[in-house]
Amino acid sequence: MFYWESECLIMHEIPQMKPVSAKAARNIPASGRHPLLLGACAICIVLALFAENLYAQAAHPPGIQFTDVTAQSGIKFVHYRGNNGIAIIREVFGPGLCVADFDGDGWQDIYFVNGRDLYDRGVTVRNALYHNNGDGTFTDVTDKAGVPGTGYGLGCVWGDYDNDGFPDLYVTQYGRNVLYHNNGDGTFTDVTDKAKVAGMEAGTFHGGATFFDYDRDGRLDLYVGGYVTLGPDSPRYCDFIDVRTNCPPSVYKGSPAVLYHNNGDGTFTDVTSTAGIYQPEGKNLSVGAADYDNDGWPDLFVANDGLNAYLYHNDHKGTFSEVGLLSGMALTGRGKTMAAMCISLGDYDNDGLLDLYISDFQKASDHLWHNEGKGSFEEVSDQAGITIPTRDVLSFGGGFSDYDNDGWLDLFIANGHVYPEVEQSADKVHFKQINSLFHNEGTGKFVETTKQAGPGFTTPYVGRGVAFADFDNDGFVEMVVGNNGDPPLLLHNSGGNGNHFINFRLVGTKSNRDAMGARIHVVAGGLSQIREVAGGGSYLSQSDLRANFGLGKTTRAETVEITWPSGMRQVFHNVEADKFYEIEEGKDELSQQRFAHSTPTIPSSKK
Numbered sequence: 001m002f003y004w005e006s007e008c009l010i011m012h013e014i015p016q017m018k019p020v021s022a023k024a025a026r027n028i029p030a031s032g033r034h035p036l037l038l039g040a041c042a043i044c045i046v047l048a049l050f051a052e053n054l055y056a057q058a059a060h061p062p063g064i065q066f067t068d069v070t071a072q073s074g075i076k077f078v079h080y081r082g083n084n085g086i087a088i089i090r091e092v093f094g095p096g097l098c099v100a101d102f103d104g105d106g107w108q109d110i111y112f113v114n115g116r117d118l119y120d121r122g123v124t125v126r127n128a129l130y131h132n133n134g135d136g137t138f139t140d141v142t143d144k145a146g147v148p149g150t151g152y153g154l155g156c157v158w159g160d161y162d163n164d165g166f167p168d169l170y171v172t173q174y175g176r177n178v179l180y181h182n183n184g185d186g187t188f189t190d191v192t193d194k195a196k197v198a199g200m201e202a203g204t205f206h207g208g209a210t211f212f213d214y215d216r217d218g219r220l221d222l223y224v225g226g227y228v229t230l231g232p233d234s235p236r237y238c239d240f241i242d243v244r245t246n247c248p249p250s251v252y253k254g255s256p257a258v259l260y261h262n263n264g265d266g267t268f269t270d271v272t273s274t275a276g277i278y279q280p281e282g283k284n285l286s287v288g289a290a291d292y293d294n295d296g297w298p299d300l301f302v303a304n305d306g307l308n309a310y311l312y313h314n315d316h317k318g319t320f321s322e323v324g325l326l327s328g329m330a331l332t333g334r335g336k337t338m339a340a341m342c343i344s345l346g347d348y349d350n351d352g353l354l355d356l357y358i359s360d361f362q363k364a365s366d367h368l369w370h371n372e373g374k375g376s377f378e379e380v381s382d383q384a385g386i387t388i389p390t391r392d393v394l395s396f397g398g399g400f401s402d403y404d405n406d407g408w409l410d411l412f413i414a415n416g417h418v419y420p421e422v423e424q425s426a427d428k429v430h431f432k433q434i435n436s437l438f439h440n441e442g443t444g445k446f447v448e449t450t451k452q453a454g455p456g457f458t459t460p461y462v463g464r465g466v467a468f469a470d471f472d473n474d475g476f477v478e479m480v481v482g483n484n485g486d487p488p489l490l491l492h493n494s495g496g497n498g499n500h501f502i503n504f505r506l507v508g509t510k511s512n513r514d515a516m517g518a519r520i521h522v523v524a525g526g527l528s529q530i531r532e533v534a535g536g537g538s539y540l541s542q543s544d545l546r547a548n549f550g551l552g553k554t555t556r557a558e559t560v561e562i563t564w565p566s567g568m569r570q571v572f573h574n575v576e577a578d579k580f581y582e583i584e585e586g587k588d589e590l591s592q593q594r595f596a597h598s599t600p601t602i603p604s605s606k607k
Contacts, residue, residue: 063404063452063497064403064404064453064454064476064493064494064495064497065453065454065455065456065494066437066453066454066455066456066457066479066491066492066493066494067454067455067456067491067492067494068455068456068459068489068490068491068492069136069490069491069492070487070488070489070490071487072136072137073136073137073138073490074130074137074138074139074140075110075130075138075487075488075490076140076487077112077114077128077130077140077487077488078486078487079094079095079112079114079115079482079483079484079485079486079487079488080114080115080116080117080123080125080485081094081115081484081485082115082116082117082118082119082123082125082152084119084121086236086237086244086245086246086420086421087245087246087420088230088236088237088246088247089205089228089230089246089247089248089249089252089418090152090174090205090230091115091246092246092418092419092420092462092484093154093205093227093285093418093464093484094113094114094115094153094154094155094464094465094482094484094540095112095113095114095115095153095154095155095464095465095482095483095484095540096113096153096154096155096156096172096208096397096464096465096482096538096539096540096541097110097111097112097113097156097465097467097480097482097488097540097541098110098111098155098156098157098158098169098467098541098542099111099158099467099468099469099480099542099543099544100158100167100169100542100544100545101132101167102129102131102145102158102166102167102169102182103131103166103186104165104166105132105134105595105596105597106134106473106593106594106595106596107132107133107134107471107473107595107596107597108132108469108470108471108544109129109130109131109132109138110129110130110132110138110467110480111127111128111129111130111147111156111158111169112127112128112129112130112482112488113127113149113153113154113155113156113171113465113482113540114126114127114128114149114153115152115153116149116151116152116153118152118174126142126148126149127142127147127148127149127153127171128140128142129141129142129145129147132471133597134473134595134596134597135597136472141186144186144187145186145187145188146180146187146188146189146190147169147180147188149171149173149178150171150173150176150178150190150192151173151174151175151176151178152173152174152175153171153172153173154172154173154174154205154206154207154540155171155172155206155207155208155209155465155539155540155541156169156170156171156172156209156540156541156542157169157170157209157210157211157535157536157542158170158211158535158542158545159211159220159222159514159516159535160182160220160512160513160514161195161211161219161220161222161262162181162266163218163219163508163512163513164182164184164513165184165513166182166183166184167182167514168180168181168182168188169182169188170197170209170211170222170224172199172206172207172208172209172224172225172540173199173206174204174205174206174230175199175202175203175204176192176198176199176202177192177197177198177199177206177209177224178190178192178198179191179192179195179197191266194266194267195266195267195268196260196267196268196269196270197222197224197260197268199224199226199258200226200255200256200258203229203230203231203232203234204226204227204228204229204230204255205226205227205228205229205230205255206224206225206226206227206255207225207226207227207283207284207285207286207287207540208225208284208285208286208287208303208343208536208539208540209222209223209224209225209287209536210222210223210287210288210289210534210535210536210537210542211514211516211535211536212289212298212300212516212517212534212535212536213298213511213512213516213517213565214259214275214289214297214298214300214314214318214320215261215318216297216511216517216565216566217262217264218508218510218511218512218565218566219262219264219512220262220512220514220516221259221260221261221262221268222259222260222262222268223257223258223259223260223287223289223300223536224257224258224259224260225257225282225284225285225286225287225302226254226255226256226257226258226282226283226284227249227254227255227283227284227285227305228249228252228253228254228255228283229252229253229254229255230252234252235247235251235252238251240419240421240422240425241422241425241427242425243419243421243422243424243425244421245419245420245421245422246418246419248306249283249305249306250306253281254279254280254281254282254283254304254307255281255282255283255284256272256278256279256280256281256282257272257277257279257282257284257287257302258270258272259271259272259275259277261275271318274318274319275318275319275320276312276315276319276320276321276322277300277310277312277320277322279310279322281307282302282304282307282310283304283305283306283307284302284303284304285303285304285305285340285341285342285539285540286302286303286340286341286342286343286536286537286538286539286540287300287301287302287303287343287536287537288300288301288343288344288345288534288536288537289301289516289517289534289535289536290345290354290532290534291354291517291519291532292311292345292353292354292356292371292375293313293373293374293375294352294353295314295316296563296565296567297314297316298314298516298517298565299311299312299313299314299320300312300314300320301329301343301345301356302343303338303340303341303342303343303358304337304338304340305338305339305340305341306337306338306339307337308324308325308330308331308337309324309329309330309331309338309340309358310322310324310330311323311324311327311329311330313375323375326375327375327376327377328369328376328377328378328379329356329358329369329377329379332360332367332379333367333378333379333381336364338358338360338361338364338367339359339360339361339364340358340359340360341359341360341395341396341397341539342357342358342359342395342396342397342398342399342413342466342537342538342539343356343357343358343399343537343538344356344357344358344398344399344400344537344538345357345399345400345532345534345537346399346400346409346531347371347409347529347530348368348400348408348409348440349370349444350407350408350527350528350529350530351371352521352528352530353371353372353373354371354530354532355368355369355370355371355377356368356369356371356377357369357399357400357411359390359395359396359397359398359413359539360390360395361394362391362392362393362394362417362429363391363392364391365381365386365387365388365390365391366381366386366387366390366395366413367379367381368380368381368384368386380444383444383445384444384445384446385438385445385446385447385448386411386438386446389436389438389448390413390436393413393415393433393434393436394415394416394417394418394433395413395414395415395436396413396414396415396416396463396464396465396466396539397413397414397463397464397465397466397481397482397538397539397540397541398411398412398413398414398435398436398466398479398538398539399411399412399413399466399468399537399538401468401477401479402440402477402548402549402550403437403476403477403493404439404497404499404550405475405476405495405497405499405500405501405550405551405552406440406442406499406550406552407442407524407525407527407529407549407550407551407552408440408441408442408550409440410437410438410439410440410446411436411437411438411440411446412435412436412437412438412466412468412479413435413436413437413438413466414435414461414463414464414465414466414481414539415433415434415435415436415463416431416432416433416460416461416462416463416464416483416484417429417430417431417432417433417462419431430460431462432460432461432462433460433461433462433463434450434457434458434459434460435450435457435461435463435481435489436448436450437449437450437453437457454494456489456491456492461481461483461484461486461489462483462484462485462486463481463482463483463484463489464481464482464483464484464539464540465481465482465538465539465540465541466479466480466481466482466538466539466541467479467480467538467541467542467543467544468543468544469543469544470503470544470546470548471490471492472492473580473595474495475495475500475501475503475548475578476493476494476495476501477493477544477548478490478491478492478493479491479493482540482541498553499550499551499552499553500550500551500552500553500554500555500577500578501548501549501550501551501577501578502522502524502548502549502551502557502560502575502577502578502579502581503546503547503548503549503579503580503581503593504520504546504547504549504560504581504582504583505545505546505580505581505582505583505593506518506520506533506547506562506564506582506583506585507582507583507584507585508564508565508566508585509584509585509586510564510566510568510585510586511564511565511566511568511585512565514533514535514545515533515545515564515565515585516533516534516535516545516565517532517533517534517565518532518533518562518563518564518565519531519532519562519563520532520533520547520549520560520561520562521559521560521561521562521563522549522557522559522560522561523557523558523559524549524551524554524556524557524558524577525551525552525553525554527552529549531547531548531549533545533547546580546593551577554577555576555577555578556574556575556576556577557574557575557577558573558574559571559572559573559575560572560573560575562583562585564585566585568585568586570583570585570586570588572590575590579592580592580593580595581593582594
């Protein structure tokens with residue numbers, strides 16, 4: 001393939017040809033610049049482009065298809081932006097959403113976060129909890145469960161902070177946040193005041209949050225990001241190019257994040273300063289906890305809008321050291337700050353180290369960092385092939401997920417602009433945008449497959465939060481997207497491509513019950529894959545905590561190794577594919593996940 005880039009003509013993957021810069025070409029004697037050679041080069045360019053297009057079509061024929069099943073699933077939720085005239089920054093940045101099996105029936109449920117009417121117009125809206133019925137439909141159980149939210153909602157995460165076997169729900173909001181304790185009977189209780197986790201002062205636009213056990217004491221702690229402070233005297237509107245719209249984050253003061261330590265008695269203690277992560281003017285949008293250096297302790301990745309990204313390295317003694325610049329991920333490879341909406345961690349090249357993806361603003365392109373080991377990252381966005389395809393979209397939630405079960409992590413990204421009035425500008429940019437899907441070729445490169453991915457990728461939205469989950473328990477992962485001012489998008493994965501899978505639900509005993517921070521290592525069919533159980537990530541959202549591995553045509557895993565946060569290690573051999581396993585810490589046998597309502601049906605092409 002040939003790319004014109006400034007003064008250079010770069011030739012890739014064309015045998016027996018070498019790249020020649022424009023400067024070098026000017027130094028070639030006239031006798032060496034034969035017109036036939038120049039003509040041949042022009043023909044080569046055309047043929048190479050044509051051949052690459054044919055190869056892309058042949059390599060990626062219609063296979064996995066995604067279908068929008070939101071309406072037929074019974075989900076009637078619609079996000080309420082709540083603006084009064086021109087929207088302000090608070091009203092265009094939501095919503096997030098989060099996934100968990102809140103009642104323990106084996107089927108993943110969805111919590112949608114909503115805005116509020118803050119202009120006294122008498123509009124009543126609420127968040128929504130949808131129960132998965134196990135038959136492709138969902139039922140709104142918000143009122144019965146008692147989880148409507150208490151303010152203008154932005155994001156959410158699930159975590160069993162009291163280790164009673166039922167995930168609890170934390171919702172980030174404009175102003176005061178809320179923690180709902182799961183009572184285990186389908187209802188929840190607001191325990192925010194008792195737990196002391198309301199967040200920062202009024203006017204704070206809270207961002208992403210995550211549960212994680214940073215000190216490995218067996219109890220989930222909680223990190224809550226702060227974005228900007230939006231007080232009564234803050235600016236509301238600014239000029240963007242040639243139109244009046246909401247203001248960018250650069251005109252607002254940032255807000256500090258909060259780290260809460262779980263005391264084990266239903267309460268938390270603010271340890272932000274003593275843990276070494278107090279940043280008074282950070283602008284956190286997304287956060288992810290993961291052990292990037294394989295030392296057994298969870299570290300913290302924080303995306304900041306317009307500021308350096310943070311990487312808090314866990315010092316193993318209740319404190320963290322900020323090493324973003326030192327590690328190479330605080331800025332882009334070109335030394336620039338990012339809008340940084342989404343964080344996702346995953347081992348896309350199966351080398352045993354977690355790599356990093358961060359989404360960015362339109363015209364800035366998204367970013368992929370390869371984990372080099374020894375604590376460092378190198379941006380490889382250009383080499384991986386995601387720079388050009390993501391340049392003309394504004395990316396929010398999403399990240400790594402193996403959508404076709406071939407054993408290599410792919411990328412899904414929800415897109416949508418932040419300035420509704422951009423449609424009126426001379427820049428010809430769209431507010432609603434098509435989401436993006438990239439297939440991992442297993443060679444370090446990604447190929448965009450959006451146009452081949454089915455009818456679920458044909459309608460533009462203002463995409464925000466994304467969660468990944470196998471909602472129908474067929475072994476293929478789906479996506480659910482929160483859309484600003486619109487219904488969500490539930491994308492059903494058709495599966496049926498003949499690839500096998502293996503799925504694990506981990507239950508901690510000495511470690512935290514959700515097993516957050518546990519590492520699963522699967523060796524099968526010549527591939528070595530890892531997953532780390534983690535909350536948060538994406539954008540203001542959380543995905544299924546079960547670990548799903550694609551196995552390609554392999555029908556069993558040679559070894560499955562679990563490394564628990566407690567330090568315990570378990571190994572299982574000759575594990576059969578196409579099953580949903582549950583592994584309890586300390587038990588030496590594999591059990592099956594239990595599903596109420598109906599039994600998951602594995603497509604016949606995989607039997």
